[in-house]
Amino acid sequence: MANAIKSIAKYIKRYPEGDEAKILRDLCGALEQGTVFELERLFGMKDKAFELALALLDEWKFDRHVAERRLQKYLDRDED
Secondary structure, three states: OHHHHHHHHHHHHHOOOOHHHHHHHHHHHHHHHOOOOOHHHHOOOOHHHHHHHHHHHHHHHHHHHHHHHHHHHHHHOOOO
């Protein structure tokens, strides 16, 4: 998620008072904490911010997939 987070941080620094900055902060926090985020909040965003949100979700999904595979690898190991 590092690439998307870095881009989102730059966006928030550039537009700190915008509605999109608040939504992106809330989305990042929800993903990090595993809390609920209302997806309809994304629909009114400007294109760039919306693309950043989608990139974040994509990287988050990939990171979770990798972590689950890593866990399964250790669970499947035969240890004496």
